[in-house]
Amino acid sequence: MCELTVTAALLGPLLDSAPAAPSITYYDDATGERIEVSAVTLANWAAKTGNLLRDELGAGPASRVAVLLPAHWQTAAVLFGLWWIGAEALMGGGADHDGADVALCTADRIDEADAAVGAGEIAALSLDPFGRPVADLPVGITDYATAVRVHGDQIVPERGPGPALNGRSVDDVLAAAARAAATAGLQPGDRVLSTADWATADDVIGRLLAVYAVGGSLVQVAHPDAAALDRRRAMEKVTRTLE
Template identity: 40%
Template sequence: MHMPAQVLSRAVARDATRPALTYYDDTPDGTGERIELSRAVLANWVAKAANALQEGLDVQPGSVVLVDLPAPHWRLAYWALAVWSVGATLTVDTHEGAHVLLTTDPDGELAEDCDEVVAVTLPALARDFGRELRSGVMDEAAELATYADDFVAWDEAEADDIALVSAGERVSFADLLEGLPTAPERSRALVSTQDRGLFVRQVLQLLHLDGSAVLVRGPQPGPEDPRMAAEGVDARCATTWRAGEGPV
């Protein structure tokens, strides 16, 4: 079995400077930004987010964290890895009871049912959420940098603990890498799915296979897109997939 924190640690040990995630925002109202995170930089974001969860929000094995962030997005990737590093359950199903909510809409209906709320801004250069937040809401952009760059979990998840709840499916830590469409080893893969549960598993799989992900949020780029050649994309991950149904 390969726990997510171990997968990331091994990827950094193999080549800390290799890109882990390259993100393009192609949404109509988006920033148009390109962001690249090396494996070492991704691990740094994960460590800070995991410390925020563990120290600031008392998240631990048995806790449930609802992640209301878009896919594919680099912020969703590091928050997912952080939740798993703490040993907690990540859910993208909004009806699942959760202790903590990570969201771009801290005043929305989802926030009413969670004990703790983290307000997440999507643009890379944001230094705060951009408006006043109600008392008790963590401003990720303003506060995450205050947490340590290294993370040590106070408690460890068990293999059969639930790591992910997505589309009604409950996936254990032992099964996070099981049953997915197989990506080539060391591939530079396009990831453009809007399925958040599939997305976080694809990112983990690519790290496990010593690969990297090019994330495109917006219309799926065609093979003639010059950016894909420039990025060295040599594989495309499925955009939809369900157990027993296969990839699309």
């Protein structure tokens, strides 16, 4: 029997109902960056990431993937990609990443990634809005921006996913996301603004997955300029704010 992945459960309804609508809009107030990603574009990036993990980095439903990345639209693509192949995301730091098979990280966290995976695979993300690679990347580390673009944007989802997030099953993660959405008072279709990071498994559930659990969309702001937030709420038609 085919089991549902986190990605299929949360992105699937959005792809069916509003594939071209904004799914995540990312701002970085330190750089002036703004990127709007539709549900179908996020799913395509997730598929490309899943194919990279599966075909090039050897990941699958028994794999544990350390995610050493900030709250960013590409991080969302990484998470949904690894869940599409049934792998387990490891969020947090230190012991939370022990025994990881693969790590995805920013350049400043390569040492952490190396400690997490030992002889395992590491892919580094520049998070550059124009897709530029990481500069001066050490030998043996995959550059995500370069590698992911050659992979297909369609994927065969894993039929028997393993644990999804820091030891929690797919069902546990989906139930936790629904509870988090209810606790935050999120409603179907909400446009949600957040300036919070996704450092832990609970952060990912409460600040990312809860939004998708109600079919909402996310406005994620890095390095927020407090003076600009009210204007942004109005411009982006924000209906809820997550702290």
